[in-house]
Amino acid sequence: MTLARHETEIVADPDLPTIRIIREFDAPPERVFRAWTDPDVFTQWIGPRSIDTRIDAWDARTGGCWRYTALRDGEEQASFFGSFHEVRPNERLVQTFTWEGAPDGVSLETMTFTELEKGRTRIDALSVVESMETRDAILRSGMEVGVIEGYEKLDELLAAEG
Amino acid sequence: MSAENRLNRVFAALADPTRRDIVARLADGDATVGELAVPHDMTVQAVSKHVHVLEQAGLVSRSRDAQRRPCHLEAEVFDLMTAWIERYRRQAEERFRRLDAVLERMDETTEQEGTAS
Numbered sequence: 125m126t127l128a129r130h131e132t133e134i135v136a137d138p139d140l141p142t143i144r145i146i147r148e149f150d151a152p153p154e155r156v157f158r159a160w161t162d163p164d165v166f167t168q169w170i171g172p173r174s175i176d177t178r179i180d181a182w183d184a185r186t187g188g189c190w191r192y193t194a195l196r197d198g199e200e201q202a203s204f205f206g207s208f209h210e211v212r213p214n215e216r217l218v219q220t221f222t223w224e225g226a227p228d229g230v231s232l233e234t235m236t237f238t239e240l241e242k243g244r245t246r247i248d249a250l251s252v253v254e255s256m257e258t259r260d261a262i263l264r265s266g267m268e269v270g271v272i273e274g275y276e277k278l279d280e281l282l283a284a285e286g
Numbered sequence: 287m288s289a290e291n292r293l294n295r296v297f298a299a300l301a302d303p304t305r306r307d308i309v310a311r312l313a314d315g316d317a318t319v320g321e322l323a324v325p326h327d328m329t330v331q332a333v334s335k336h337v338h339v340l341e342q343a344g345l346v347s348r349s350r351d352a353q354r355r356p357c358h359l360e361a362e363v364f365d366l367m368t369a370w371i372e373r374y375r376r377q378a379e380e381r382f383r384r385l386d387a388v389l390e391r392m393d394e395t396t397e398q399e400g401t402a403s
Binding site for chain 1: 294297298301303306370371374375378379380381382384385386387388389390392
């Protein structure tokens with residue numbers, strides 16, 4: 125049990141269509157990098173417990189490609205694909221990311237792995253998308269659970285404006 | 287208009303840097319369109335158009351009867367947006383906590399196998 129836990133930080137730039145995610149892990153860069161590039165490890169954490177992740181393609185080398193599908197009770201929920209633009213072991217991982225439900229959209233994701241003292245690692249993941257609208261839609265997608273409540277509250281606020 | 291369209295309006299209104307400046311200014315207190323135009327190299331009419339977009343998005347309100355008609359920031363709508371980002375953050379944090387657990391389970395032996403493949 126470590127006391128020095130740093131929670132995820134999200135930076136949504138007000139002027140650029142980007143999302144930056146910063147997080148520290150109690151493991152060395154080799155291990156954290158492997159968790160992102162080894163499909164057997166990746167599927168263990170990428171989705172919530174109720175979702176199984178099926179790897180359809182995975183070639184974690186510079187110029188390689190990947191695709192995976194999220195399954196709930198064996199039923200396909202969503203598929204994602206992209207390329208491994210650059211795989212620089214334990215330091216840098218550059219990928220493209222497309223959700224097949226919005227096939228014209230593509231995000232460029234650059235992740236850097238920085239070694240910290242005491243065998244820890246900081247990741248800095250920068251996603252760049254095509255417009256502010258898309259970026260904001262991605263941020264809003266995080267609210268699946270509370271979505272109805274949020275809409276209702278906004279409805280009330282906007283109705284009061286009328 | 288659907289709730290989704292309303293949300294899009296809020297985000298679209300804030301995609302413009304001048305309107306974000308106006309929102310930032312109004313966070314300090316109510317101001318008239320004339321006062322809002324001062325720090326910008328813009329006409330009152332241009333600022334008024336921006337304020338209108340913010341009004342349509344429900345981010346800003348203006349009292350109907352008062353002579354000066356100061357603009358007022360609807361901070362609650364703004365708080366709601368902060369809440370959306372916080373939900374996104376929490377979802378990422380949950381994912382990374384699963385990763386924390388996986389990293390703890392990964393021992394040196396499997397690490398060797400992994401890098402060798």
